[in-house]
Amino acid sequence: MFIDARTLPDNSRIDTDLAIIGGGPAGISLARACAGSGLEVCILEAGGLEFDAAVQDCYAGESVGIEYPLAASRLRFFGGSSNHWGGFSRVLDPIDFEVRDWVPNSGWPFGHEELEPWYEQACALVEVGAPRFDDIPYWHKATGRPLLPAASGRLVTGFMQYSPPTRFGERYREDLKRAGNIRVLLHANVTEIETDESARAVTGLAVRTLTGRGHRLHARRYVLACGGLENARLLLLSDRVMPRGLGNQYDVVGRYFMEHPHLSGFGNIVMGELERLPPIYYERLILDGQDVNATFKPSESFLRERRQLNAMYMVGVGKRFAADEVPVETDRAYLDMLAAARPYIGGPEDGETGVRLGMGCACEQVPNPDSRVTLAEERDALGLRRIRLDWRLTEQDRRSVVAHMHSLALEFGALDLGRMRLEVGDDGRWPQEVVGGNHHMGATRMHDDPRRGVVDRNGRVHGIANLYIAGSSVFPTAGAANPTLTLLALTLRLAEHLKETRP
């Protein structure tokens, strides 16, 4: 049942067993997993079924670190940020879950194997088929062509599988409507998570609409699922009993915000014969009904030996140089290399032909307590302090990126594929072009020690018996994979936990 909170009588009271704050991929998946469970579930979604600029404005805020599009990187209506999701689907690597002595604050409370059954279910949710993210023999057979061998030991091949992309609000709306135990309250902004005087239990949610109506919701348990930035914001805003914010007794809420720094155009590779590179590396292929392409990622041995952070690289054809084309001056360097290196990388004797591959990367960043979400002084239309984000990257992050770029150049050279020119200097500074990937991770991180995390291994907020968090804000480390599959896997795991431990 879908209800518009703006149409409810003012000061309505809603009772339920499980309140889910946020109707994005995490909230919708959690509710679906509870369909028919006997639990009464209520999703509170701040927006409606469609985009609304006035609603979206509540996501605006201050960016005081690396420039960050706070409002543009997320969407505040039913379906959440899946409404602009690109569909990139990949699991984290096993090493991403480990305590690595060269990565401060690394380590999850459990290993990759804990999430494997949930990853399989998450793949079904985003409609990508079976998880074959590192299954080289499978994709070799599917393409009918051997994939690249490892030449330098630095890089291996991984695979990105693509969701259609699944717009969770559209795709699963009917499922939620059909479920007799699920209500979705639209235009329902949670403005405060209320607790008892000890702040050890949530007693209710204050809910407001932009039209001025106020309601209250009471549940046995509550799950915060409104996105990697907003989860932290709402905890910080709920400061009536704990002035630092709910769950923030040790000043961890909002800290350790992580993105995947993306650098496009950081390098170019020239190839004399594109045929030497299997197409799955530079374009998406539909194979066995699945949309997939190959990525380059550092080998686990390289990460351990060189003590580097994780990363993922993808290439695509940027330009094809035709024999009869009049070269532009900016291409001269590439054409020279194609002509000079022909004995190694192939290409015809006559004419200037070949291709230039462009590259993009997504890189892990170190969990950094100074990269953080706090509250600005300016208030939104609900009277709530806006979000302030200070996204920071470190020298360790940058050195890892440089090392991995170098690895890509070495691998292409060792395989006689091409020659790479790095377009970004190694001058101790992050390039101005660095951007995020709309991946919001870490600001309510998971750790069994309440001094080092906001939630425990089951996603429960430390010190609060009935408050949980779902979504990528609980990631202790970011890895290099897009977060959607992992946040869904964690959410499905949480659903199981909530059903098993119902009061």
Added chain:
Amino acid sequence: MKASASSWTRREFLLTALAGLAGCRWPDSAVPSAPAASAALSVWLQGGTGDPAAAARIGRLYLARYPGEQDRDRLIAGLEADLAQRPGVSEPDGISDARLLERLFARVRAEYAHAGVVDLEGWVLSRSEARLYALVALADPGSAMRN
């Protein structure tokens, strides 16, 4: 004498480059006669560089980056040390050009695999490959740098 490498055929250019290299001093430990060593170098130059003008432009980047190697003797000594089967010893009689070239290609691949590379204004190149381009550049000091 033609004005620049870009107006020569590739063969003319390389033969002239080798002519300029023929009188260079070999390391004291070198046993081979100059013609035998030059024959191997000739194979590596001819087979390991593409368009001479383009190679020369890239080679100039190497020479600018490593001014200590702006010297044919040092470049050749470096290449010979890395590419010869046994440094200082002449190549066996009858070794084919194909085998000499395969040794070059294997060496270049290995340099990439083991990070034996140089950074030339962002280009990541095997050192041996870059030295060959540098030799071509020394033979044509008039080639313009276009990067």
